[in-house]
Amino acid sequence: MSTSPVDSLVSAVTALDVPCERTTPEQFEATLAAHVEEPAVGVGLRDQSVSLDGTAVTVDPAPAALKAAHTGVTPAAFAVADYGSIVLPSTDDGAELVSLFVDRHVAVVDANDVVPGMEAAFERFEEHVADGAGAASNIIATGPSATADMGELVLGAHGPSEVHVVVVEGDAAEVEDE
Amino acid sequence: MSDASELRRLMATEGDAVFENTSGFNRGRYDSVAGLSDYEGLKTEARSIKEDAIERLPELVDQLRESVEANGGTVYLADDAADANEYLRSVVSDRDAERVVKSKSMTSEELEVNEALEGDGVDVVETDLGEWVLQVADETPSHIVAPAIHKSRPEIAELFNERFDPDPPLESAAELTRFARDHLGELIEDAQVGVTGANFITADTGTMALVTSEGNARKVVSATDTHVAVAGVEKVIPSVEDLQPFVELIGRSGTGQDITSYVSLLTPPVDTPVVDFEDDETPLSEATTDRDFHLVLVDNGRMAMRDDDELRETLYCIRCSACSNSCANFQQVGGHAFGGETYSGGIATGWEAGIEGLDTAAEFNDLCTGCSRCVEACPVGIDIPWINTVVRDRINRQKGDDDRFDFLVDGLTPDEESESPPLQKRFFGNFETAAKLGSATAPLSNWMANTGVARQAMQRVLGIDPRREIPRFQRETLVEWAADREVTVTDPERSVVLYPDLYTNHVQVERGKAAVRVLEALGVDVVVPQAPSSGRAPLSQGMVTTARDHAERVADRLLPYVESGRDVVVVEPSDLAMFHREYGRLLDDDPYEQLAVNSYEVLEFVYGLLENGASTEDLRDGAGERVAYHSHCQQRTLGLEDHTVAVLERCGFDVATSDVECCGMAGSFGYKSDYYELSVAVGDELAGQFTTDDTVDRTVVASGTSCLEQLDHLLDRPSTHPVELLDGR
Numbered sequence: 001m002s003t004s005p006v007d008s009l010v011s012a013v014t015a016l017d018v019p020c021e022r023t024t025p026e027q028f029e030a031t032l033a034a035h036v037e038e039p040a041v042g043v044g045l046r047d048q049s050v051s052l053d054g055t056a057v058t059v060d061p062a063p064a065a066l067k068a069a070h071t072g073v074t075p076a077a078f079a080v081a082d083y084g085s086i087v088l089p090s091t092d093d094g095a096e097l098v099s100l101f102v103d104r105h106v107a108v109v110d111a112n113d114v115v116p117g118m119e120a121a122f123e124r125f126e127e128h129v130a131d132g133a134g135a136a137s138n139i140i141a142t143g144p145s146a147t148a149d150m151g152e153l154v155l156g157a158h159g160p161s162e163v164h165v166v167v168v169e170g171d172a173a174e175v176e177d178e
Numbered sequence: 179m180s181d182a183s184e185l186r187r188l189m190a191t192e193g194d195a196v197f198e199n200t201s202g203f204n205r206g207r208y209d210s211v212a213g214l215s216d217y218e219g220l221k222t223e224a225r226s227i228k229e230d231a232i233e234r235l236p237e238l239v240d241q242l243r244e245s246v247e248a249n250g251g252t253v254y255l256a257d258d259a260a261d262a263n264e265y266l267r268s269v270v271s272d273r274d275a276e277r278v279v280k281s282k283s284m285t286s287e288e289l290e291v292n293e294a295l296e297g298d299g300v301d302v303v304e305t306d307l308g309e310w311v312l313q314v315a316d317e318t319p320s321h322i323v324a325p326a327i328h329k330s331r332p333e334i335a336e337l338f339n340e341r342f343d344p345d346p347p348l349e350s351a352a353e354l355t356r357f358a359r360d361h362l363g364e365l366i367e368d369a370q371v372g373v374t375g376a377n378f379i380t381a382d383t384g385t386m387a388l389v390t391s392e393g394n395a396r397k398v399v400s401a402t403d404t405h406v407a408v409a410g411v412e413k414v415i416p417s418v419e420d421l422q423p424f425v426e427l428i429g430r431s432g433t434g435q436d437i438t439s440y441v442s443l444l445t446p447p448v449d450t451p452v453v454d455f456e457d458d459e460t461p462l463s464e465a466t467t468d469r470d471f472h473l474v475l476v477d478n479g480r481m482a483m484r485d486d487d488e489l490r491e492t493l494y495c496i497r498c499s500a501c502s503n504s505c506a507n508f509q510q511v512g513g514h515a516f517g518g519e520t521y522s523g524g525i526a527t528g529w530e531a532g533i534e535g536l537d538t539a540a541e542f543n544d545l546c547t548g549c550s551r552c553v554e555a556c557p558v559g560i561d562i563p564w565i566n567t568v569v570r571d572r573i574n575r576q577k578g579d580d581d582r583f584d585f586l587v588d589g590l591t592p593d594e595e596s597e598s599p600p601l602q603k604r605f606f607g608n609f610e611t612a613a614k615l616g617s618a619t620a621p622l623s624n625w626m627a628n629t630g631v632a633r634q635a636m637q638r639v640l641g642i643d644p645r646r647e648i649p650r651f652q653r654e655t656l657v658e659w660a661a662d663r664e665v666t667v668t669d670p671e672r673s674v675v676l677y678p679d680l681y682t683n684h685v686q687v688e689r690g691k692a693a694v695r696v697l698e699a700l701g702v703d704v705v706v707p708q709a710p711s712s713g714r715a716p717l718s719q720g721m722v723t724t725a726r727d728h729a730e731r732v733a734d735r736l737l738p739y740v741e742s743g744r745d746v747v748v749v750e751p752s753d754l755a756m757f758h759r760e761y762g763r764l765l766d767d768d769p770y771e772q773l774a775v776n777s778y779e780v781l782e783f784v785y786g787l788l789e790n791g792a793s794t795e796d797l798r799d800g801a802g803e804r805v806a807y808h809s810h811c812q813q814r815t816l817g818l819e820d821h822t823v824a825v826l827e828r829c830g831f832d833v834a835t836s837d838v839e840c841c842g843m844a845g846s847f848g849y850k851s852d853y854y855e856l857s858v859a860v861g862d863e864l865a866g867q868f869t870t871d872d873t874v875d876r877t878v879v880a881s882g883t884s885c886l887e888q889l890d891h892l893l894d895r896p897s898t899h900p901v902e903l904l905d906g907r
Contacts, residue, residue: 043462063465064458083437092449094462096400100393101455122422125443129418135383137448140425140441145393148199148324148433149308150354151331157307158359158366159393159439 005081005114006167012084013165016143020165022111025049028168032057032073035106035164041066042073043093048110049170060093072102072160078113079165080121083142086165087121090137099141104162107141111169180515180542182852188511189859192328196320196512199327203503204839206434207555213436214426224423225558228494231415232484238381238414239475245384250447251471255411258478263294266373266406269472270300273404275370279362281388281395282306283375284322284497285476286408288520288533291373303365305394307358314341320513322522323432323499328512362394367455372398376409377496378424379473382417386473388442389428391435396442403452404470411475412484412493418443424496427557432498446471483532488568492528494558501525501552501562506840506860507545516545524552524562531569540573544853547844548718549811550755564763570720574599593716593724602641606846607716607724613684616651624650643854647891649685656683656690660706663694670703671792674783675739679750680711681883689898692905693749693780699796699906700787705744709735712753717760718845729756729764733773746777749901751813751882752845754779758816779813780901781881785821788828798906800831806873807833807900808864808889810882811840822881822900829904834873838864841880843888858892865892879903 006022013020023031028050042057052059057073066072074095076086086107090096099105115121121140129135145159155161180188211217231238243253256262270278278300280286292302292313304313308326312319315337319325326334331351338354339347342361348354374395376386386407388395399405415421421443429435451465483489502508502523505516513522518530518538524546531539546566553561575597591604592611598604605612616623626632627648636642657678674697682690690706697704713728736746748754757777761770778786788794805826809819819835826833842860847853868878868889878897880886889897 060461060463062458062460063453063455063462066453066462067455085437090400090444090448090450092451092463092467094451094453094465096396096448096450097453097462100396100400118422118426122419122425126417126419129383135380135385135418135443135445137385137442137444137446137450139396140437140443141439142437143439145391145439147307147355147392149306149311149326149392150334150351150358151329152351154351154355156359157355157392157394158305158363158397 005116006111006169008081008116009079009084009114010167012081016084018084018143018163018165020167022167022169024169028166029055031166032106032108035166036071036073037104038071039065039069040071040073041069041098041102043075043091043095043098045075045108048075048108048168050108050168066097066101069102071104071106072098073106073108074099076107076109076113077138078115078121078124079109080118080140081114082117085140085142088139088141090139096139100159102160103156104164105160106164106166109165109167111167114167180511180545182855185511185515185852185856188515189856192320192512192514193510193859195330196328197509199324200321200503200509200512203433203499204509207431207500207503210430210434210436214430220423220427221557221559224427225494227415227420227423228558232412232490232493234416235411235414235484238416239411241381242379242384242414245381246471246473249384249445249471251384251473253473253475256474256476256478259289262289262408262474262476262478263291265474266291266408267294267298269404269406270295270371271298273370273470275300275404277301277303277365277369278371278373279303279305279366279369279398279402280373281375281390281398282309282325283373283408284520285375285410286373287319288478289408289476291408303362303369305362305366305398307355307392310358310362311337314338318514320522321499321502322497322513328514363397366394366397366401369402371404371406372402373406373408374398376407376413377428378415378421379409379413380416380418380421381414383445385418385443385445387421387425388440388444389438390442391439393440396440399442399444399446399448400450403468405446406472406474407446408474408476411477411480414475428496428498431500431555431557432503479533483528486532489528489532489565491560492525492532492565494560495525495529496558498557499523500555500557504551504555504839506549506551506838506842506863507547507856510856510859511545516542518542524566525560527569528562528565531572536569536573536576539569543570543573547840547847549840549844550759550815551811551839554815564760567717567720567722571722574603574720593721594727595721595723599719599721601639602850603719603721605640607719607721609715609846610680610711613651613680617653617655617684620651620653624648637851641851642849643851645854646849647887649681649887651684652687654687656687657706657708659687659691660694660704665703666698667701667703671701671787673703673744674705674747675736675744676704676706677736677746677748677753677777678706678709679748679753680715682749686883686886686899689749689902692899692902693747696784696797696901696904697747700784700792702787705739707735707739712756713764714752714756715845717756725760726764729761733761733765733769737769737772740772740776745783746773747780747783748777749780749899751779751810751816751818752884755812755816779816779818779821779881781822781825782818784904785825788825794829797829797904800826800829800903802830802832804832804876805834805879805903806836806868806876808836808841808868808880808885810880810885813881826900826903831903834876836864836867838867841882841885841888843884845884848884848888857888861888861892865889868893877903
């Protein structure tokens with residue numbers, strides 16, 4: 001049996017030195033807590049089976065609270081297994097700001113939203129356009145921000161210096177439908 | 179033009195940092211593309227998307243305008259730099275902006291946007307850390323992707339400590355980065371306008387791709403309410419789907435990263451709320467998302483390049499920097515020598531010729547030796563050496579009658595050029611004439627050529643460096659030797675015509691004799707007719723008309739042999755590369771294909787014979803002899819290094835190979851006084867690989883004439899052509 005996209009994602013993300021953990025909806029709160037360092041802010045995990053209610057994460061913060069936060073939690077639209085990339089939508093709730101103006105970004109990915117490679121990723125972008133939704137704005141993010149401009153590689157340039165990925169696996173009986 | 183002293187200065191001050199970075203990127207590229215299941219397929223796809231986009235550009239620009247306007251943005255098509263800057267100034271002024279923050283954009287440097295805005299009293303801040311270092315230092319980029327690679331960490335620390343006086347002083351890369359991040363972060367958060375470039379823009383949706391690692395482009399867009407993207411018109415591609423091959427190729431090709439930290443696919447104006455970071459009350463979701471977006475599409479010479487059959491390919495360039503990193507000369511001197519007003523590296527000749535003009539391209543164009551390693555590295559397969567050759571030809575014609583010495587020109591330069599290139603170029607371009615004369619009068623010619631008086635004259639008149647050995651012409655040419663030979667193969671397996679390239683015929687005649695004997699030992703009937711030189715020499719001087727004349731005469735001479743069933747075997751890889759690559763540009767399709775399909779490098783041909791039943795028994799047994807082999811740059815681009823290695827190994831040799839891109843000699847390049855030291859610096863990388871503990875006692879072997887000359891010059895031990903190793907006599 002071949003490796004599932006989620007397996008590939010986990011190994012690709014781990015190879016980037018990015019902590020990555022699989023969890024279930026039931027275990028989500030406890031799993032997330034281990035990846036969050038306070039103060040933490042977030043945006044709602046729209047379209048996902050889990051939520052940030054009851055966690056230490058302040059959802060929909062004011063800008064000053066965002067600026068003071070150490071951790072930002074946002075949902076990923078989907079993930080690209082081969083590259084260990086997560087796709088972050090620039091939505092009107094400020095997900096882009098929460099994933100960017102923090103030291104640690106925690107991305108929450110639904111296991112059903114893991115595509116094998118870039119070809120499938122762009123098919124997904126195209127479908128979105130064909131659906132009449134128009135093209136959205138997304139960031140394909142792979143590992144923490146980095147620079148080599150100061151003479152050697154440094155993690156944490158303008159963006160977060162740490163990225164964590166939490167993969168939520170739902171009911172195993174669910175059929176993948178790509 | 180960068181002369182010897184300027185190149186020496188750059189090599190001494192910036193060379194080490196540039197070499198370490200670019201050669202690291204280049205190694206990273208090899209490693210990273212090896213991880214793709216279909217690298218060549220992706221390159222082909224990327225190339226065809228660009229070909230199609232440039233072909234349909236006016237239509238795509240119209241479609242893009244509709245898409246951006248439907249999204250709520252504005253498109254401005256700027257004819258030139260002044261036009262673009264005027265528009266940018268009006269956007270900034272309409273916004274009452276005091277500060278503009280920028281992410282990295284070469285196009286904005288081409289336009290000199292910063293100067294235009296600063297003239298209005300606007301604070302313009304570069305936020306890419308490399309660009310910011312240069313803004314603080316008031317220096318220009320030395321590389322299109324990593325602009326400050328010429329500066330070492332201690333130099334940057336000194337710069338920041340002097341300028342900002344931080345307490346305690348900064349030292350490590352992490353400290354420098356943290357300082358820059360905090361400093362720039364504050365400036366970004368209260369800026370009004372964000373300026374970005376765009377790596378690609380899709381006509382169907384108005385989506386732009388920004389390929390970055392630091393996250394500054396994300397901040398520049400999201401923390402301001404007015405976004406201006408500045409991009410050349412050539413960045414437009416048809417659809418979002420078309421972005422895929424580029425996203426997979428650009429990081430790998432450039433800095434050797436599978437993908438950079440961030441690929442922003444923005445369809446501006448973005449939905450991200452506009453916030454005041456001091457605000458401690460309004461939740462993000464309640465902040466306004468009212469944003470302005472302006473796309474400034476810049477022509478500035480590009481539409482004329484699109485109409486220019488020779489420069490058009492330049493517009494396929496995705497600015498990845500592979501041609502800089504894979505270039506042996508660039509690795510030594512960087513973009514401050516190997517670059518023009520804005521762009522640097524191999525493809526810069528096309529950009530600068532199209533945007534600034536021939537004079538700017540002429541400043542650095544001669545640093546391209548035509549080694550062709552960049553062609554393989556380029557993700558869209560641009561024939562960068564050809565663009566350099568064509569521009570050199572145009573420069574020659576523009577220069578006209580400069581520095582000519584008629585008394586020498588008449589005799590030694592019987593070329594086809596109507597407007598004369600400079601004398602040095604004409605001498606090297608017509609090297610066949612010198613070689614014929616040299617052989618006819620050898621050994622007197624060799625003795626004369628190496629006298630002090632002659633060398634002084636050569637340096638003064640032709641710019642030939644006195645530190646180089648002049649080739650020693652053989653009295654008996656290969657053709658003459660072959661004509662006197664008895665036919666030794668009675669029932670041939672195959673029949674070939676061995677092409678007597680200029681060097682094998684006049685100078686390195688022994689390797690030609692070895693080639694004949696090796697082929698005959700394997701049952702091949704060999705003829706070696708008189709034939710014109712390939713045109714490689716004039717072509718490398720930018721003398722395209724003369725090269726075409728050579729190509730036509732070579733085809734006329736060799737094709738009758740091909741028609742009678744003979745294969746063409748070539749000893750000199752740079753001439754085989756002419757037949758396979760450049761003749762496609764110089765000849766009609768039919769003769770080109772006939773010659774290209776039927777011509778082989780000599781060890782490639784031997785490999786084919788061995789694969790088809792010939793026996794290594796008939797060749798000299800290597801018996802474990804340890805050899806160090808340097809393949810020729812153009813031979814490697816043709817994919818023919820492996821054949822030589824395989825043949826030598828089958829014959830019992832123990833082979834170690836070099837992995838430098840080029841030996842640095844490159845025909846006439848290393849003879850020229852202006853480039854001698856650069857040539858030796860490139861060659862020293864190769865020489866270093868052949869003097870390690872493992873290689874120092876190995877027999878030195880190389881396929882190219884130039885490589886052999888360079889290795890002989892730099893090593894204490896002699897070098898030889900691989901076919902000579904196989905020759906049992």
